[in-house]
Amino acid sequence: MKRADRLYALMQRLKDGHLHTAEAMAQDLGVSVRTIYRDMDTLAASGVPVEGARGSGYTAQAMITLPPLNLTQSELEALHIGLAAVGAGETEDLAEAARALSQKIDAVLPEDVDSPTGRFGFATYPFAEAAQGFRHMPAFRKAIRARQKLRLRLEGETGFHTVRPLHLDYWGRIWTCIVWDETTEDFATFRMDRVQDLTPVPGLFVDETGKSLKDFRALQS
Template sequence: MRRTDRLFDLIQVLRDGRLHKAQDLAERMEVSVRTIYRDMDSLVASGIPVEGERGVGYLLRAPVFLPPMSFTQIELEALHLGAALVRQTSDPELQQAAARVLGKVDAAMPEPEAAPDSGVSVYASPEIEAGFAHMPVIRSAIRGREVLALKYRRLDGVGSTRHVWPLQLEYWGRVWTMCAWCELREGFRVFRVDRIEATLPTGRFYEDMPGRTLRDYLAQYD
């Protein structure tokens, strides 16, 4: 979690007006007690009315009003529908992020209301569910520019093992695909995530190279 997000979450916790021990806050935020001490110092320095001291606890002595957000009913429905889609994944990081987003939206609304009833239910297709297990590894590799070892099986049943530079995940309504630079084929390839049988980080990392970047891949379709 980014520090700015953690500071926002700390404010949300402290808004109940009760005394919170640093140890309890540290466990909730999954950081060290020392980090909580530094965060509290930052909140005080920024003008947030936090009172307390190390070894005792912290609380808010005055209400904190966050910047107002104004959403239409259809915008709220879009947010909740998007969160419902994310919660269908088996990626804990994304699931928790979706819950935090809705929590921030509801907390900042002038008159918090129950989640809007959009009249829509979300059910993942078998193809989507088959790829969920690989999504955390792929997303991490894209962020960290790490080469992945893939065990892949095409629709015709032919299997192969590849080392790829993952560049982007793409959603096509029924299936997810991953575009990547394939070291075996020395070119761009697109892999259906539900056809991936195994993903393994290699510990090797790649740098941007002319002709192998996401921009180069997308330029083929301009």
């Protein structure tokens, strides 16, 4: 049984209000008692109202359980942006709820090591840094559509780069952008939350051999 399926099965069992021992749950699910202990810690850290302790048993308070959902990549992007925005807000109870919800989602996301979703910590990724990147995304998207150059400065750098914005990528946890950097005369990929300043440069650009998104993809293959 996959870990996500096991966590869901544990949540279903705990919500009946009865006390369940780790030994009984481990036997029914075909895993070790130590694995159940780790799963209980994961559920508690994800905001599931687990009560109990090792050696005595576990139960859960009343909770709202949603049926399994299949999300598209775009829907997951929208959910991530919304949670990051709320998590970075000044309303502490909503910010805490956003953090708890993101941890629950992170707990059941696929664990395929070959998937980009395994490379970044969605639940632990700093909301303030994520929100920092979102503020530049409308201008960056607009520049991609209009084929307009941008002048930007990255975190930790004092100089500016003049770039041709080519593409935005969402990696299940964070946003990255692909550009042709006219300052270094090379392709570059960086996280949007590292962008400190961004200003459109007058004038448009056209595709040139060796500087397009197609050329970048060819180099990656």
